Amino acid sequence: MSTDTERVEDGTETSVLESFRDWYHLPVIGVVMLFMVWLRTQSYDRFVTEDGTPALAGVDSWYHWRTINWTAENYPHTMPYEVWTGFPTGTYVGQFGTLFDQLIVTVAMIVGLGDPSQQTLYTVSLLSIPVMAALVAIPVFYAGRRLGGTIGGIVSVLVLALAKGQFLSRSTVGQLDHHVGEVLFMAIAVLAMMVALTVAEREKPIYELVVDRDWDGLRRPAIYSALAGLALTLYIWVWPSAILLIGIFAIFFTVQLCLDYLRGVSPDHVAFVGAVSLGVTALLTILLMEQPGSTGSTNFGLLQPLSAVLVAAGCVFMAWLAREWNNRGLERQYYPVAIGGLIVATFVVMWLAVPSLFDSIIGNATRRMLPFGGTATDLTIAEAQPPEDFFNRVFTEFGSAFYTMLAGLAFLAIRPLLGRKFRAEHTLVIVWTVFLISMAATQVRFMYYLTLAVAVVNAAFIAEITRLFDLDLESSLDSVRQVETYQVIVVLLVVLLLFAPLLPPLAQATAWDQGKQTGVSGSTMNWEESNHWLKENTPAPGNYGGANNADELDYYGTYTPGDGNYEYPEGAYGVMSWWDYGHLITTQAERIPHSNPFQQNARSSSAYLTAESEERAELILDAIAAGEPVADRSTEELRQATSGSDSGEDVRYVMIDNEMAGQKFSPITQWSGPDYGHYINNEEFAFGGNQTQALPTANENYDNTTLSSLYLQDAAGMEHYRLVHENDKYAIVGGMGIRGQAIPRYSLQLRGSGWTNQTRAIQQQLAQARSNNQVYQGLGNPVWDGHVVSSVKTYERVEGATITGSVDDADDIDPANATAVVAVDLETDTGRTFTYRQQASLADDGSFEVTVPYATNDELGVEDGYTDSSVEATGNYTISVFESGEQGLRQFTGETTVPEPAVVQGETVSAGGLEEVENPSGNETTGNETSGNETTGNETDDGSTDADGTNSSDEGTADNGTANAFEPVAAERAH
Structure with missing residues (x-):
């Protein structure tokens, strides 16, 4: 099979069959794309509600719905600064309100003839994600064809279409998130760079052409390089943290320029591509800057253009150094050593002179690109955790295609040993793939990036296999007629190897099975009721206490922060909760959360929720309003810091759900301390008969936390907090045996809603078991120290x-x-x-x-x-x-x-x-006691469901009244 990227048409092949050979891939790609859209829209009806209210699958999706609505109101602008989150300062939204949202709104504008209705905007938003996922097939095909011909490109899109896991789950209908946009625009950027490199290797731009201003010789490589820079900019515009691809390109250019020089090839050709493409990226990203002084990666600031400038300058410097190396007659093999030493020296100087920039670059590398060096708080984010078993995970997501990709990678690397032409784009693909593997091993969500490499590099694997067995199915119809039996067997074996693990009966769950399972998350639905209540039954921000300043806080307004923070008007207030739920509070309740999934103010929220006295909790809220830091400060220090302060900006409401009191309590403690073990002891509990076992249980320290005092004790004994609303859905919170593990803090959502005699009976049984230190076994899962509580409780902070x-x-x-x-x-x-x-x-x-x-x-x-x-x-x-x-x-x-x-x-x-x-x-x-925290309002068929809504009556249960032995373990990680 031909793998040449340059094709020569002699004009003699005009038959229908030969035309079909040239164009058959287009209908194949079209069918595959339609399949990908169908796969991802199977659950569309679940997201179309009777009352027309949005129903989305994830928390971040709700905030994109917010930025999409804001962009529609202010088209074509995107939100520069958000005052409806991050109280009392507001925040730059960074990776939200980007090109991703603009594209969706632009399509809605076209469909809605310039004035789309909410229904039109919502429908376009729902369908845009599956469509973007299908569009990924186009750059994947052309990248694959560059490595393995047309057949290789088709194999690439088939692997892409059948891949399960992160790429599929994050691109189904209802997942209104930028992740699929990241994948699409990364694929475009890498393909554009591959093309630019090939053009430069053919046209051979050198320094002398630039000096002589020979634009005829430079035009084509300059145009393609500039387009590569534009593609990279679009990727960054979708996701500011896409500077990680700048880092990957930096490694590639360093490696390739060293290889070219060692091989006696002028580094000018590749250096020209790097200088022009990254130079264009630097210029264009300057136009996107919102925070010029910021070196953070999640906002449009200095880091993006500065990183691009450094790489562009580095390419020019390496080409210049190669010329100087030659002029001085130095040994070529020492050139890479010198480059390595200069890179280390550059980072040392950066560390000494610009430590914030150094920390940002190294921090992003260790958090996103390297499977070590992540922080403990990063691990509280479910999607940022590394896979527990990397190789098991990649097989689940890609089947054998991951391992055939590794083989394809090896084939690319040894091309020079086989006497084959080795192009710069091959080095790019190798470097890019290695980093995508590392990223997927660092954060499980980056499996959606690895899907690209698995799909594209398998084209190289197919090309080498067909070449090895002398299969050339693209040259003519006669070659098909001459295929030998062993060649047919080889083709069948390769097809089985690539696709059988992704298809029934070998696949435990196929892509279409996974696509059917998409739905609105249970916790999101629970919060929706409470947030709607908050919106309807509390004063608009700016009106609290009769201030009548709500007009100053337009939900779709444009705001400019002063000195980096926004000054809220009198009568504005915040809502305290865990950062997971900030976007839901902003979008569903139209109220201003203190912390949010940007992880803004996560540390102060943690300090408040774990405060072990009402006095300390109140001082923390006063310090937040006064702009004072709260973490790692004693109660006396907080008292001194807030004495005499009267900011007029207060956190007025506190919202807590069953997961915060359960499995999310461990991550909450990691942000401010003490650590989780401070709140857990082993206590003896009785099972059936006379059997007892030490089980991990919340201790007095946990009971004293503000979170527990409010949520589990109905604020008994507290002076400044009153319950103003509770959700009519209920959950069990306590120690539980889940899948053979003894978890000290966990929660299970109960079926149904309302307040019934049956649930009162469940409450009484749990209370009796708790008073007798017994394990209760009537709900499917063994439960000890169990409480039945509303899934979401809302408290108001009052003077009293x-x-x-x-x-x-x-x-x-x-x-x-x-x-x-x-x-x-x-x-x-x-x-x-x-x-x-x-x-x-x-x-x-x-x-x-x-x-x-x-x-x-x-x-x-x-x-x-x-x-x-x-x-x-x-x-x-x-x-x-x-x-x-x-x-x-x-x-x-x-x-x-x-x-x-x-x-x-x-x-x-x-x-x-x-x-x-x-x-x-x-x-x-x-x-010090309350009867209210032990009641529930649920009826269940079997007593309990698991947290994800699946029946759990068979997991961790006891036989004949005796419980299984549970090993004490830490609570499962969660947001």
């Missing part, structure tokens, strides 16, 4: 009303032995009831004061600048004072109302004097 009162005839009461307890019964809109309790000591005169966050009426609402809480008191506060002394137990009681203005404005409410009760019951209460 101070209830004051005293005991009548207090002269004979010993305050040291007396405790005042206030309590109010509350009910959520799901029908769940719980009791809020608070306690205080008595002063010497028998008086007391207690700060409480709940009102007994709901006279304030959104129109007043406050919250329409869905949690209401069912009666007045009851107040009891208990004294335990020489006269036995004495009890004094009373009751009072607490108006809502007193709660939100921090006013005092007098309860008057309390009267003594004759024959007290003796049931002294501490105020």
Whole structure:
């Protein structure tokens, strides 16, 4: 089979068959592309809702929906600075609001005749991802054909179409994310560079042509090199972190220029391509800069053009040094050594002179390109984790095609040994592939990049196999008729080797099986209900407390930060949650989260959620509002830093879900410390009969965290937080046996919704098992220390009303032995009831004061600048004072109302004097317990489902009332 990239047409072959030979690949590619689109749109109906609201598959998809809508409102501009996230500063959106979004909106503009409706915009957004995935087949085919002829190119697109795993899962309908755009534009950029290199090797541009301004000799290589630079720029425009391809090109040019010089070939030819292409990229990326002083890779800043300039200058320098090396008669073999030494010296100087740039370059290399050196916080991102078993993972994704790719890579490398022409594009493909393998071993998500190399390099494998067995199916029809039996067998074996592991019956899950499984994530749906409630029942940002400044925060407005941060108007507020959910809060609730999936403010969110006292939690929020750092600072340091500060910018709401209290708690602790082990102890739990086992369980430190105090304890004993809404879907949170592992913090979403007698029974059984240190086995998975809780709870931060009162005839009461307890019964809109309790000591005169966050009426609402809480008191506060002394137990009681203005404005409410009760019951209460965190509202057929919605009743269960032994393990990593 011919692998030549240059074809000569003699004009003599005009038959229909010969025309078919020249053009048959086009309908084949078209059919493959249609198959790829069909494969990825099988689940389209799941994302088309009856009420027309968006339904997307991932958290980042929601933020792209935000930037797409913003671009449609401000076309053709993209969002420069976002004030609807990252409270209280805002942020540059970086890798969102890029060419990816502009392309989608442009298509929607065409379809919608310049004014697309929301439905048109949504439909185009859904279908754009599968279409972009199908378009990847075009550059893959032409790159493959350059290595293995037309047959090789067709094999490449077939491998691409049948690949499972990351490339498929990230390009199905509903995955509105830039990942597929990354793959498409990387493929275009690499193909463009391959073409430019081949043209330069043929045209042979040298320094003298530039000096003589011989544009006729330079025109073709200059045009193709400039187009390669444009393609690279488009890739960076889609994803700013695409500077990693600049790094790959830098390695390639270094290797190729050294090889050319060692072989006695002028380095000028390849250096010309590097200088022109990377020079064009540098000039064009300067136009994209949003943060000129930034050296970060996720925003359009200085790093992109500076990296391109360094590579372009390096190519020119290496060509110049080669000439000087010749002029001085130095040995050629020492040239690469000198280049290596100069590169090391350059990085040393950069480390000393521009440490921020050095850290950015090295940091991006170790985090994205090399399977070592990643940070612990990187590992809290599911997609940024390395695959547990790399070779098992690549076989699952690509089957044997990964190993035939390695063979194709070897064939490319040994071409000179076989007497075959070795072109610069071969070196490029080898270097590029090696780095894609390294990247896939570093972060599992980069398997979608590795798909490109697996597809393209297999063309080289096919070319060598067909050459080895003398198969030339492209030259003429006669060659087909002359095929020998052994050659047919070879073809069949190669086809089986490449494709059988990706097809039934060998494949455990085929590409179309995986495509069918795409759907809206359960956690996203849970948050949607709570976020919609937040949008409808809280004041618009800028209106809190009646400030009436919401007009200054247009959801589709354009904003310019001052001194790097945006100054929010009075009445603006933030929402505290874990960074995973920031985009959902921005897009579904149209409220301003403090942290987000940019990982902005993840450390301060972690510090807040793990704070082990309400005082520290409040000081952290005050420090956030004042712009003070909060991590690694003691409570006293925070107190001093926030004393006297009154920024007027507050975090007003806190949202917590079952996964934050469960499997995500371990990643939360990694950002601010203490580490996860601080919150976990081994405790003995009883199974059926007399068997006991030590199981990892949340300890008192965990119970004291703000996250646990709010979510699992309904803020019992806290003064400034009131539950204002809870989702009507519920989950079990606690220690669980999952797939043979004992996980101390885990959560399982329960089926159904509402509040029923059956779920009350489940709650009571879990509470009884917990009180007796027993493992509960009635829900499919063994559960210990289990709680049934709403999947998402929303709290409001308020000043709190101070209830004051005293005991009548207090002269004979010993305050040291007396405790005042206030309590109010509350009910959520799901029908769940719980009791809020608070306690205080008595002063010497028998008086007391207690700060409480709940009102007994709901006279304030959104129109007043406050919250329409869905949690209401069912009666007045009851107040009891208990004294335990020489006269036995004495009890004094009373009751009072607490108006809502007193709660939100921090006013005092007098309860008057309390009267003594004759024959007290003796049931002294501490105020540290709540009945509300143990109830649920779910019905299940078998009691439980796994976190991903699959039935888990057969996993980790016990036989005949006894549980399997679970080895204590750390909680599974999650976002």
